Amino acid sequence: MQVLHRVDEVRRHVDAARFRGASVGLVPTMGALHAGHASLVERAAAECDEVVVTVFVNPLQFATGEDLAAYPRTLDGDVRLADTHGASVVFAPEESEMYPGGRDAVLTEVTVAGLSRRWEGSSRPTHFAGVCTVVAKLFNIVGPCRAYFGEKDFQQLAVLTRMVDDLSFPVHVVGCPTVREPDGLALSSRNVYLDPDQRREARVLSAALRDAVSAYRSGVRDAAGLREVMGNRIATATGGVVDYAVVVDRRTLEPVDRADADSRLLVAVAFGATRLLDNASVIGPVGGDDA
Ligand code: PAF
Secondary structure (H helix, E strand, O other), X not given: OEEEOOHHHHHHHHHHHHHOOOOEEEEEEOXXXXXXXXXXXXXXXXXXXXXXEEEOOOHHHOOOOXXXXXXXXXXXXXXXXXXXXXXXXXXXXOHHHHOOOOHHHOOOOOOOOOOOOOOHHXXXXXXXXXXXXXXXXXXXXXXXXXXXXXXXXXXXXXXHHHHHHHHOOOOEEEEEOOOEOOOOOEOOHHHHHOOHHHHHHOOHHHHHHHHHHHHHHOOOOEHHHHHHHHHHHHOOOOOEEEEEEEEEEOOOOOEOOEOOOOEEEEEEEEEOOEEEEEEEEOOOOOOOOOO
């Protein structure tokens, strides 16, 4: 496996691969790789001849005051994990390689209206434009046939899928299931910020989803009822502040009044400065044991 830092090196590598007829899979990441990322790399390696894992903490998707400087940076471990799980290349550019004139000199922005507005977008209004802009740039650098993203960031997956459809990127977006700790906590690079009490309480996110899935299975269709079920469970975490616990249509991400098999449960809870996200189909499953 190669570790490349420059755009022209990656282009040369993937051009040669495509010339041989190889299919190229892309796993975009911000590093601090964990078992969730490993599952994306493995899926990409199973479905593509060449797998490029990008490791780039993208400043465009952090607002002032967010955790850009503190975001964990663990390149050596990331390279080992990517290698172990089947990557052919890790592309780890410096900021100056991605944004040669500096991040403030980037005048082009990709925005997906509507889908970016609610939920994460309402507390982080510039976030998805930063994500879409860097992912569009990575698509243009790597030219993948398939790109792999976790369902854990369900809104991000919906926004990027729409970007690809609307702009006709020749890329198939593959959403991959959330990987969880045994107690149900969804893996996230930001879990390292939780102190032991917060970590213990953080299992309420997946427990709330499991409760709502059980309620749906036992016949509750009213979204208000499902929201209440989730809210009650999250309220048992004294250190958590609910940002949202909602039932939405899985494609439009708009709230629904009555749930059906196309509904998605979305939750976001802040533990101190750390916001945790989770989501599930209303018909489940949600892994993890009961909190
Ligand atoms: O999900 C992430 O890690 C990031 O938002 C992504 C898609 C790599 C873009 O920087």
